[in-house]
Amino acid sequence: MDRLSKLSFLLLALVLLPAFAQDNLESRVSEIETLAFTAHWRESNERIAALASQAGQLSTGQRQRIEYVRLRNMALAGGSKEALEGLADLLSEEMPAALRIRIYGTAISVAANIEDWSRAFTWLNEGLSYLPEAPEHAPNLLGTASYLHTLVGETDKARNLARRAVDAIEATDDVRGQCVALSEMALAEDHARNYSVAEEWRHRQIDACRRAGDPVFVALGKYGVAKMAARQDRHDEAWTWGREALSEFEAAGYAAGAWSTRLVIAESLIVSNRDLDHAQQLLADTLRYYREQESSLAIAETEHLLARLAERRGDLTSALAHLKQAISASEAAEADARARRLTYLQVEFDTRMKEQQIALLEAEKELAALQVTATRRWQWLLAAGLVALLATALLLTVLLRRSFRERRRYRWQSEHDSLTRLLNYQQVRREGEAAFERARREGRAFTAIVADIDRFKEVNDRHGHAAGDEALRWLGTWIAEEVGEQGIAGRSGGDEFTILLDGGRDQAQDLLRRLRGRIAPVTVFGHTVHFSISAGICQANDHATTLEQLVHDADQALYRAKYDGRDRTVCTSDAPSGAREGGGLVVVGSGIEFGRHVSERCLSEIREAQVVFCLTDPFALAMIQSFRPDAINLGAYYADGKDRRQTYREIDAAIMAEVIAGKRVCAVFYGHPGVFADVPHAVVRKAREAGIPARMEPGVSAEACLYADLGIDPGQRGVQSMEATHFLHYERVPDTAGLVLLWQVALSGDLTCTRFHAEPEGLQALVERLLLWYPPEHEVILYEAARLPIESPRADRMPLRDLPGARYEEYTTLVIPPLGELRSAAGAGPVDAPDRGAAPAD
Structure with missing residues (x-):
């Protein structure tokens, strides 16, 4: 009997042992999944490694769940590209819809992080098709869809999707899902520039993610609060929240979040003007990381902060250099954004095409089923299906042709001036650079012509803008017909035109003579408008070795034509540089905001001068150097710890050296050049004492702005x-x-x-x-x-x-401000403020 009992017990153990083993494996897999979201990724990786010896006992579903956690950890650790390929392979397998949707959510985010937009949007559409099989996972995928639409600029759609995700998840007890949905909602409001609203969502995210035990998303919430505080100029709060977020990102091993947080901390230090050396180190490390990642938008943001830091320290040269780098990176980021947007639209178009193809295939399937019941009816339905197919193909053909025509039209409009139908300024320079380089490479002559209508403002003032537009339109037509295929012609702006010829100055002069012969009065609303043109010519030579310099010299020749009486052509070789009016000095003011305050007289003096000195803010200096690349920055004479009086003496000497040399000198000073400025008055006085013509042109001062x-x-x-x-x-x-x-x-x-x-x-x-x-x-x-x-x-x-x-x-x-009320003089009556608006005082 004992032997029989032992045998029965052994058989029972053999039957139950696999079940116990499987339960043990399932509990370990579940533990790995929980650790993936509640602890550092290394902990779940250690559990995966410990389970490797029993990999053969895992079911297909368990293996897939473990592989998903491993690939997610790989992405968190910085191996996004390798993780993405692994996720693509995993999605090619058969698996339950719920697990597939979870994997889609992570794969889409990783693809977006490395800017693989085609995969991201394709997987999004595929994932959405599985929602009917697992509706409980809709909030997760809706949040991911909101994130993608935020990145492509579909802000309203992103907010709508995020709100749907939040509403759906709040009806459940899924704390982890609430954590993720609130994060996507905050991100959508952030990109919509609703900073205070986004900050409220971030606080809700932190609470939910703490309850879910997800340290990465808790840190992400704190980073979001820091960023929103900075956007609302609460930089002390931003610094505090940013430090907490950085510490938690580093503890969780999420490198991407840590680098983003360093930018917020650096910005807060710069604005608060404290610990600037630490801010410098943070930005230098961050810039190095983002350059390795080739993230243009993050590089642009980092360079902007470095420019602000350099300006804060008074290093205007470095500030301008960083600002240029930021502009370059911003242009690259804008190109990335356009590519991202184009990919999104392409995937949307492909999806709709697939839907139409599926609809057609389903129609054909229905036709095939009907064939069994009636041959004649089948033939009729087949014919109807073919007609529908042809109609669809015809419609698609029409739409594609229309799309191609629209693209050609938009491209033409982006390259041409709408009034004269000539090339616009940017396109002239773009095509001109290539033509100029070919001419130099092949040793051929190349000439620039800059022409404009004489007294064009009087045409507009006397006859109206319609008359001015008609004159420009006809002049553009005549220029296009005369230039033909022998050059490049475009409108530079206003009434100015630029012509670039494959030829020398003689051909340019012949072209202008023919053009003047064609100019005739134009009639608008019964008024006859007569006009003439002036032009400057410059042929490429040892001085004009770039297109920019060539056009600039032609522009200077145009100014000489204006000064010499208009309705004429001047070549740069007609008179040696500087021989027209002799030397002289003019000191001009750039105003406080150069783009708004600078006068036409000031711009004219800058263009006409042989030597231009600038002591302005870096933004005004960059604008001036855009059309006078040879402008000299007097700010280089300043240095930390250097006596400013010595700096003033050196600036004075530099300006006077060029004036004494007989050159036409223009010195540009910030604001009003004669207010709280010793050097401008000193150099004007010295030039006059030496018998050299000198004058000062006023500018808008800080005091004028203050009032x-x-x-x-x-x-x-x-x-x-x-x-x-x-x-x-x-x-x-x-x-x-x-x-x-x-x-x-x-x-x-x-x-x-x-x-x-x-x-x-x-x-x-x-x-x-x-x-x-x-x-x-x-x-x-x-x-x-x-x-x-x-x-x-x-x-x-x-x-x-x-x-x-x-x-x-x-x-x-x-x-x-004044203290107290005005008191009248002894014996005098009340004094009222004069009515200075009625008439001028004597």
Whole structure:
């Protein structure tokens, strides 16, 4: 009996052992899946390695789940390309719809991260087709769809998809799904520039992801809060959240998130003007990483921050270099975005084509089934199907032809001027560069002509813009007919035209003579308009070795034609450079915002001068060098710790050396050249003493911007304006009944002329001096004029006592409003403000 019991027990163990073993394997697979989302990827990888010896006992589904976790970990560790290929192989296998949708979600995100947009959108469409089989996984895939549509600029669609995902997941108890859906919702609002709304979603994401135990998405939420705080100028908060996010990303092993967070931390340090060396190191490491990843958008953002950091440190040369790198990277990022958008549209088009093909195949299947019941009916339906197929093919052919025509039309419009139908400025330069290089390579002559209509503004003012447009249209037609195939012709802008010829100056002069012979009056609305043209010619030579220089020299010749009386042609070889009017000096002001404030007179002086010096902000310098590449940057004379008086002497000497040499010199200074500027007055005075013609052209000053931005009329109370250190050093008494302006307040008390930053001691001394006349709570304003159209002026209001703790730039101005009411002179009656709008005062 005992033997029989033992035998029965052994048989029972043999039967139950595989089941116990399988249960044990399933629990280990489930544990690996949980660790993949709640711990560092290395932990789940260790569990996978430990399970390798039992790989043969895994079911197909278990093997697929383990492989999915392994490939996801590979992507987190930085091996996105290898992981993507593995995910593609895994998706080619048969598996349950629920698991397939999970794998699709990860594969799509990895494909998007390495910009494999064709796969990303193809897999998205495939994944959506499996949702009817596993509707409980709809929120996950809807969130992924929202992420992709965010990246291709479909912001509204992305927000709609993310909202659908959130609504669907909130009806369940899937905490992990809520974590992911809230993250996609926050990202969609971020890209829609709804920063405060996005920040609220990020806080909800952090709570949900903590409950789900997902450290990567918790860190991602904190990174999102930091980024949104920075976008709303709360940089101290951004710094705090960013440090937490960076620490958690590094702990979770998610490299991509850590690098993005370093950018937010660096931006907060730069704006807050603290620990700039740390910000420099963060940006240098981040730029190196993104260059290795070839991520143009991230490179552009990093270079922008490096430019701001360099400007903060006063290194304008580096700031401009980084700004150029940022612009180059932005252009590459825009090209990537266009390619991404094109891929999205192509996949959408292919999907619709497949749907139409499937519909046609289904129709054919139905026709085949009907054939069994009636041959004649089958023939009739077959004929109908063929007609439908032909109609569809015809429709597609028509649509494709129309699409090709539209693309050709849009391309033509992007390359031509709509009024004259000649090439536009960009296309002339693009085609001209190639033609110029061919001519130089083959040793052929190449000539540039720049021409415009004489007194074109008078044509518009006297006869209307319709007459001016008609004159431009006819002139464009005549130019196109005369140039033909022998050159490139285009409208440069306004009434100016550029012609590039494969030939010498004699051919150019012949062409202009023929063109002038064709010019005839034009009639518009009964008015006859007569006009003529002036032109400048330059043939490529040892001086004009680039197309840019060639066109510039032709443009200078055009200016000489204007000065010599108009309706004529001037060649650059007609007179030696600088021989027309002799030497001279003109000092001009660039204004505060060069693009808005610079006058036509100022631009004309810059173009006409033989030598151009610039002491402006980097943005104005870049604009000037775009049409005067030879412009000399006087900012190079400044250096940290160098006495500014020595710098002024060196700038003075550099300008006067060219003036004394008999050249036409134009010196461009920031704002108004005669306000708070010693060098402009000094060089004008020295040139006049030497008998050289010299003059100063005014510009828009920071003081003029201040009155406009703050809404202050200096005529109401009067104004007292002086430099802050001058006010401290001398016994100056402020007029408290009027407006007081103290300039360069950051440099208060600096008698060494070597500082470029604020020091608390100097600011405290200034406040103590002002407290002799003003109460501590008197409201003052720290003002900085906007230097770019996209910026806003700074107007920070605060009590006088808080000035030492405020933020300062070298150009910050202290505005002290009047104290109390005006008091009339003894024996005088009440005084009303004069009505200066009615008539000018004598």
